[in-house]
Amino acid sequence: MTSIDSSEAASALSDIDSIVRRVRQSRIYDLTSRMLILWGALTFVGYLVTWLSPRHAGYAWVAVYVAGTAGWALISALNRARSGIRSFDIRIFVAFLLFIAFGIFSCWLGHFTPRQMGTFWPLYFMMVYTIVGLWVGLAFVAIGLSIIALTLIGYFFVGEAFDLWMAFVNGGGLMLGGLWMRRS
Amino acid sequence: MAELDDIIHQPLRLKIMAALNALPAAAPGLEFSRLKKLTGATDGNLGAHIETLSKAGYVAVEKAFVGKKPQTTVTATAAGRGAFARHVATLQEIIAASARQP
Numbered sequence: 396m397t398s399i400d401s402s403e404a405a406s407a408l409s410d411i412d413s414i415v416r417r418v419r420q421s422r423i424y425d426l427t428s429r430m431l432i433l434w435g436a437l438t439f440v441g442y443l444v445t446w447l448s449p450r451h452a453g454y455a456w457v458a459v460y461v462a463g464t465a466g467w468a469l470i471s472a473l474n475r476a477r478s479g480i481r482s483f484d485i486r487i488f489v490a491f492l493l494f495i496a497f498g499i500f501s502c503w504l505g506h507f508t509p510r511q512m513g514t515f516w517p518l519y520f521m522m523v524y525t526i527v528g529l530w531v532g533l534a535f536v537a538i539g540l541s542i543i544a545l546t547l548i549g550y551f552f553v554g555e556a557f558d559l560w561m562a563f564v565n566g567g568g569l570m571l572g573g574l575w576m577r578r579s
Numbered sequence: 580m581a582e583l584d585d586i587i588h589q590p591l592r593l594k595i596m597a598a599l600n601a602l603p604a605a606a607p608g609l610e611f612s613r614l615k616k617l618t619g620a621t622d623g624n625l626g627a628h629i630e631t632l633s634k635a636g637y638v639a640v641e642k643a644f645v646g647k648k649p650q651t652t653v654t655a656t657a658a659g660r661g662a663f664a665r666h667v668a669t670l671q672e673i674i675a676a677s678a679r680q681p
Contacts, residue, residue, distance in 0.1 A: 399583065407590075411667065
């Protein structure tokens with residue numbers, strides 16, 4: 396029979412806590428990486444349409460949000476079937492709607508130009524992303540801060556190709572972040 | 580006081596069981612490569628300890644092909660989950676007993 400003292404027992408429990416945290420983080424990263432790749436691809440298309448045909452930008456972004464929300468629900472349903480863990484429910488959906496509504500309200504209140512809106516939305520999303528990362532994992536913080544920095548560089552220093560810049564920075568950044576998260 | 584489980588108490592096996600127990604019972608377990616990354620073990624070491632846990636009936640090992648790649652998935656059995664819960668309770672008892680001593 397194995398006999399240990401309290402410090403060894405505490406060390407064993409600490410090892411258990413550490414591995415449980417890593418498993419949870421790994422599962423969050425696994426699900427989030429799929430979401431990031433989905434939203435990254437859609438955002439890339441949204442900015443590309445905005446750059447190529449600004450008149451159709453409004454329709455493109457509505458389509459991006461509808462497709463993104465449907466894809467989010469689908470990925471969550473597949474994840475639930477595979478792992479038994481529920482990751483999409485009505486409260487999360489309502490929180491997302493409130494988040495979007497507040498963003499629209501801010502754009503209306505600030506009378507943002509299209510360029511300012513193209514800057515505001517990624518900053519708004521990535522700010523929340525970075526804050527969430529403080530609890531769930533530093534990969535979120537790294538992705539969030541990188542996209543915020545590149546977005547601001549684009550806003551201040553990139554001229555007419557701003558939307559094209561954002562397609563790669565925001566859309567491409569989310570996709571790269573998703574792939575990186577998948578490996579970490 | 581309950582006894583520690585000698586099979587689970589070994590550090591790498593403790594990590595393996597902790598990782599598998601962190602999943603819901605309905606979840607399909609963890610792939611070998613994921614367990615390797617989580618525990619920081621080498622292929623050979625991890626394989627040997629999974630074998631020990633499997634012989635004790637604490638984990639189930641399933642081998643399949645995904646495309647052309649072989650994939651090994653390890654899942655905690657009900658017996659394994661029970662043994663792990665008892666082991667953790669014993670560790671907590673040891674700490675509590677030590678705190679009660681003057």
